Amino acid sequence: PIVFDDDKNSLSVSYFYHLFQTCAYTIMAVLIMRLKLFLTPQLCLLTSLVMNKHFWPSEYSNYPQEQMMLWINDNTHNESIFSGIMPTMANLKLSTRRPIVLHPHYEHAKIRRRVKLMYSMFSRKPLKRIYQILKNYNVTYYVYERHWCTIENRPLGCSFPEMYDLDDIENRRNELTCKQLERQSMPYFKPVFNYDYITIYQVM
Structure with a gap:
């Protein structure tokens, strides 16, 4: 899984990888404006991970x-x-x-x-x-x-x-x-x- 390890119910290594990768692309974009083309898709990917149902359980049930x-x-x-x-x-x-x-x-x-x-x-x-x-x-x-x-x-x-x-x-x-x-x-x-x-x- 990208975000959670089902067996341990904990954050996986891949999540931290994407987090650090985003930080690196952010620094690159600040230093060299043209390199923001790397940051934009990475931000989209990180946003999709953050909005995972494990973080935001939203299913309505009655x-x-x-x-x-x-x-x-x-x-x-x-x-x-x-x-x-x-x-x-x-x-x-x-x-x-x-x-x-x-x-x-x-x-x-x-x-x-x-x-x-x-x-x-x-x-x-x-x-x-x-x-x-x-x-x-x-x-x-x-x-x-x-x-x-x-x-x-x-x-x-x-x-x-x-x-x-x-x-x-x-x-x-x-x-x-x-x-x-x-x-x-x-x-x-x-x-x-x-x-x-x-x-x-x-x-x-």
């Missing part, structure tokens, strides 16, 4: 979402409609081509109202009301991520439940809808997939 996408592709129809948190829905649309009811790239009054309705899973409304909302939009599956259903470990006033408490005074003292879902989802929602923090519920 294994629970990957498992979810595989399950959706294998177990749902192409016309199945999904709802959930917008970032996840964007990934779902890209990876599975399934229809979604929310997308972060679209912004107008109608979409804002729809977002508020779909995110009401994190309010304190009765679970039956959320079921009715999803049925009105012909949602087949709801992707639930339980780490959004919390007030703890978030800045004061920045969690979804707190924001809905300001708007939905009537239900302010009720149990969180997402907790109702976790405790007893039937007869409105049937869990069909669960991995780590993600659960997919079929809207009955």
